[in-house]
Amino acid sequence: MHGIDLFIVVAYLLAIPAFGFYFKRFVKDDADYFLAGRMLPWWVISMSIIGTQVGATDYVGAAGGAYRFGIAQAHYEWIGALPAMMISALLFIPYYWKAGVYTVPEFLGKRYNLAVRIIQAVLWSSWLIFFLGVLFWTSGLMLNEYLGIPVWVALLITATIVGIYTITGGLAAVAMTDVIQTLIMFIGGISLSILGLWVVGGWGAMVDKIIPTNPEHLKLFLPMDHPTYPWMGVLLGLAFVMSPAWWCCNQAMIQRTLGARSEWDAKAGMVFAMFPKMLIPVVTVLPGLIALALNPQFTGPDMDKAYPWLIKNLLPTGLAGLVFASFMAALISSVDSILNSAATLLTKDIYQRLIVKNAPNTHYLKVGRIMTLVFIVLAIILAPLTKLFPGIFVAGATMLSIFQGPTFGITLIGIYWKRATQWGGLFGLLGGVCLSSYLFFVIHWKFLYIAWWSFLASIIINVIVSYLTRPDPNEKLYGLVYGLVMKDDEMQDILTKRAEGAE
Amino acid sequence: MNEWLNDFPIFWSKIVATLTFAGGVLWTWIRPKSFIFKDAPDEKKWRDLRIWITVIMISQIVIYLYF
Numbered sequence: 001m002h003g004i005d006l007f008i009v010v011a012y013l014l015a016i017p018a019f020g021f022y023f024k025r026f027v028k029d030d031a032d033y034f035l036a037g038r039m040l041p042w043w044v045i046s047m048s049i050i051g052t053q054v055g056a057t058d059y060v061g062a063a064g065g066a067y068r069f070g071i072a073q074a075h076y077e078w079i080g081a082l083p084a085m086m087i088s089a090l091l092f093i094p095y096y097w098k099a100g101v102y103t104v105p106e107f108l109g110k111r112y113n114l115a116v117r118i119i120q121a122v123l124w125s126s127w128l129i130f131f132l133g134v135l136f137w138t139s140g141l142m143l144n145e146y147l148g149i150p151v152w153v154a155l156l157i158t159a160t161i162v163g164i165y166t167i168t169g170g171l172a173a174v175a176m177t178d179v180i181q182t183l184i185m186f187i188g189g190i191s192l193s194i195l196g197l198w199v200v201g202g203w204g205a206m207v208d209k210i211i212p213t214n215p216e217h218l219k220l221f222l223p224m225d226h227p228t229y230p231w232m233g234v235l236l237g238l239a240f241v242m243s244p245a246w247w248c249c250n251q252a253m254i255q256r257t258l259g260a261r262s263e264w265d266a267k268a269g270m271v272f273a274m275f276p277k278m279l280i281p282v283v284t285v286l287p288g289l290i291a292l293a294l295n296p297q298f299t300g301p302d303m304d305k306a307y308p309w310l311i312k313n314l315l316p317t318g319l320a321g322l323v324f325a326s327f328m329a330a331l332i333s334s335v336d337s338i339l340n341s342a343a344t345l346l347t348k349d350i351y352q353r354l355i356v357k358n359a360p361n362t363h364y365l366k367v368g369r370i371m372t373l374v375f376i377v378l379a380i381i382l383a384p385l386t387k388l389f390p391g392i393f394v395a396g397a398t399m400l401s402i403f404q405g406p407t408f409g410i411t412l413i414g415i416y417w418k419r420a421t422q423w424g425g426l427f428g429l430l431g432g433v434c435l436s437s438y439l440f441f442v443i444h445w446k447f448l449y450i451a452w453w454s455f456l457a458s459i460i461i462n463v464i465v466s467y468l469t470r471p472d473p474n475e476k477l478y479g480l481v482y483g484l485v486m487k488d489d490e491m492q493d494i495l496t497k498r499a500e501g502a503e
Numbered sequence: 504m505n506e507w508l509n510d511f512p513i514f515w516s517k518i519v520a521t522l523t524f525a526g527g528v529l530w531t532w533i534r535p536k537s538f539i540f541k542d543a544p545d546e547k548k549w550r551d552l553r554i555w556i557t558v559i560m561i562s563q564i565v566i567y568l569y570f
Contacts, residue, residue: 221516262542
């Protein structure tokens with residue numbers, strides 16, 4: 001790496017923690033730490049959502065996927081995200097926000113029962129920790145590859161950068177640094193795509209080079225016998241279940257909307273995030289197609305080298321540093337959010353609910369900071385295991401596809417069907433997870449179909465069990481389900497009581 | 504069950520995708536205005552989330568019909 005590139009990367013790595021650390025002064029209690037004092041405006045929420053959702057692994061993986069399968073890879077950003085974000089903004093977020101909760105499992109606990117809350121908190125936090133290990137390892141490899149420093153030193157650098165502002169500043173620091181990092185991510189990524197298109201001779205020339213040997217690469221929907229993206233699986237599994245589950249029930253995505261300064265900001269934050277989301281394929285999928293046009297030699301697992309190959313072979317001095325900084329921005333903006341969300345889940349749903357109840361707010365602030373530190377240490381320990389025991393992390397990824405469908409099923413029914421009972425929710429969740437485990441481990445179905453059928457199963461079980469058990473009283477459901485809406489003063493009263501822990 | 508789904512011709516994919524996006528637009532416009540602007544500082548046009556969603560969904564319909 002040349003001097004100017006190195007300067008850009010080092011300047012970025014120093015500026016981000018310094019900027020994030022500034023927000024420490026605004027953190028006085030657990031609400032400030034976990035929900036940014038419920039003061040986030042819509043534009044911060046939307047940029048933070050995108051920063052959290054797009055990681056460095058997406059760059060490499062999506063470009064590799066586009067190299068392998070073509071533009072169908074963009075489903076994850078388009079039909080596999082945008083309708084779900086709209087649903088999340090207008091159907092789910094208003095209920096979460098009005099309920100005054102810190103976490104999605106906390107909402108499900110209020111709607112159903114403690115068991116549902118604990119199961120959800122354990123499932124999501126376990127998955128977040130797995131994913132954190134993978135992200136830390138990726139950052140170690142990247143810094144090792146481009147700056148030549150040992151992997152363990154690179155891990156410590158990442159941990160220090162993220163730790164400085166995530167432990168001290170909480171969600172406010174995470175969200176505000178995400179804004180800067182998302183901008184850097186787009187500037188670097190779009191620069192690479194423009195340069196790549198210029199080198200290949202424009203869009204038309206790129207298409208002419210790709211189509212003769214890869215006739216399906218510019219088709220969004222692929223035949224039913226396609227091994228990875230059969231069109232029906234994309235629609236039923238990805239668009240109608242996995243994506244809504246991700247955007248409506250994932251704590252890391254939802255948490256910044258819970259910290260919104262108003263219900264409108266919460267909704268607008270998610271809706272406005274749809275604009276940058278729509279552009280993500282320009283920085284992830286398009287480079288894969290450009291690499292295929294310029295160098296169609298990669299085969300098998302080497303196709304994932306499409307993005308690194310472009311960086312190495314296309315970028316001039318100065319731009320290489322900017323693109324590498326955007327790569328790091330994508331990674332760090334995901335790591336900080338996941339750390340903060342995992343700490344929130346364990347502090348609010350496990351520690352505060354099961355271990356120490358009714359302590360002062362400052363106590364939970366301290367515990368939240370300790371939890372964040374513990375997760376950083378855990379991530380450093382787990383990171384090298386990614387290489388030694390890849391099966392562990394494959395299991396982590398599988399776990400997500402197994403519980404996403406049932407999670408979405410019980411949340412949807414919980415909000416929009418008053419008759420759903422606590423036992424319906426619990427057995428719907430457990431039944432759906434059992435079915436998806438069976439379909440995955442015994443029958444070896446494609447995960448897109450597993451998500452769809454486990455979602456349906458969780459709804460059917462929920463409905464049957466709910467009809468067989470006693471309905472929950474209206475007092476319990478007030479403000480949590482459709483049709484039992486609160487007036488503003490009633491809602492304010494409930495929010496105040498919940499904030500005081502007096503519910 | 505999956506075999507039954509396999510029998511649908513691929514042109515249905517574009518129809519379903521278009522209906523999904525168009526349905527999203529229609530659904531947002533039947534939301535009450537008071538719900539869309541709830542807690543908003545004012546009711547200026549740019550704060551109308553239905554307009555944002557319409558722009559995005561129409562772009563998606565164009566993309567999915569083209570590719």
